[in-house]
Amino acid sequence: HYTHATNFIRNIIEEDRAADSSRQVITRFPPEPNGYLHIGHAKSICLNFGLAADYGGRCHLRLDDTNPEKESVEYAEAIKDAVRWLGFQWGEHLYHASDYYEQLYAWAEALIERGKAFVCSLNAEQMREMRGTLTEPGRESPDRDRPVAENLDLFRRMRAGDFADGAYTLRARIDMASPNMNLRDPVIYRLQRHNHYRTGDAWCIYPMYDYAHPLSDALEGVTYSLCTLEFEDHRPLYDWFLEQLADLLPARPRQIEFARLNLAYTVMSKRKLLELVREGHVQGWDDPRMPTLVGLRRRGFPPAAIRAFCDRIGVGKSDGWIDMGVLEDCVRQELNETAPRAMAVLDPLKVVITSYPEQKREEFDAPNHPQKPEMGTRKVPFCREIYIERSDFMEDPPRKFFRLGPGREVRLRNGYIIRCDEVVKDPVSGEVTELRCSHDPDTLGANPKDGRKVKGTIHWVSARHARKAQVRLYDRLFSVPHPGQGQSDYRQDLNPDSLQLCSALIEPSLAAGQGCFQFERTGYFYTDPVDSRPETPVFNRVVTLRDTWAK
Ligand code: ATP
Ligand code: MG
């Protein structure tokens, strides 16, 4: 459904398949259900599901749920929704790391039996202190040479609940002098009494990510385990577990790291997103200013635009920043094709067409998309009083202002040409309150008979027929590209003007409408799926028509 640029991962796959034509592409997307997915996750989803689809393989959705205190059913369900919404299907391949607890436990016993793991009584602080530094080797735990039988007994009792949280850990027995800190006898199980959203109180020991991940990959027959660059240093550990248990494992997955997506003007760490929600800086995970997929969805970003974005940014091996403008541009491109056009006035100025009879009504046929006749037409009602955008009038306009000014003419979109004859002002404030205009009755769908040129076209709504709507104008959540950089707290970089409300007048066809529209000359707008009501429609601005941030 979209074109894939080649990338280094594809090259690896192509090479593997050239050497072994039976090599399958089995990938997984492994989110932890400890928050909502964001646009960074979309990159990983598109990559993993996209590769699997292209090579006739499959992609598993695996909920990597090994931290009971942070995970919940709510998050797990939201993750499934988001992946589906983005347009990907995992079929019967939905898995949970928690499904493997019994197997992972058995393999941990195997490691103990092989002298490759031991039960350690050091507490977290002692362990940190003995870990050494990049330039100094660590010190070995006094429990490192505990006999196998004793390790097994202690580990079984850890599982049975004989010990308090923190009393013991199970550690891999690798190398305290390794230059790679990840190999300095890392913890692979910890005691943790916490109800798990799936396994309840069945377990009081939980496996660590670095242990659970390679073995879950192997269990599922994953061939390419794609993760972000910060796991590059963990790869030797990933491979170590696979090697130690090679004879017991059904498959040998390969970890490949790629650059994560960093998007300017927003934050993407789940911790920060959770803080924004909890501290009320936004209205929820699905606040349309959030980079979460639920937020972008509620804002009106089409999933096809997000897929196109992931395609456009590509997959590489070095971290960088992508500007929000790139994402917005993909949204514009998609909506330009698909969004029906309509008229809405965000900042209304009343216009009375004095030449038009008071009782007269007309309905104009308006195309829903100027380049796509197949999208049909709609009726737009017209009468003597209309509203136009306040910014489409200037009392003393420069020569190149092709909109309304005293004595000037303009075309009403889908309607007549009108001329401004009189400007009515509030006697006290001097504010323009009304324009009195006359129309040229011969100009409906036709140019003026006398050949005079009228350059500008403006949008409008009929005063009698227009409906009120709340319009939410969203801007970037942060006012700087890299929030938190150069100062202590990213929250100080929040954009105070990221939400602006206005009370708009919309053409009647919009009141019943749902989905995305282009409000002509104004931007793309999406019917808010939560707050909008037929009597009081609410629209979110998805993006402006042009990139107003570009110089
Ligand atoms: P956070 O660090 O914010 O908690 P995470 O990486 O721990 O996020 P996971 O739920 O573990 O979140 O992520 C699931 C998958 O999505 C992982 O394979 C991870 O590499 C990938 N992923 C997460 N963030 C990004 C990103 N910004 N760009 C690309 N891939 C990402
Ligand atoms: Mg995380």
Ligand code: MG
């Ligand atoms: Mg993670």
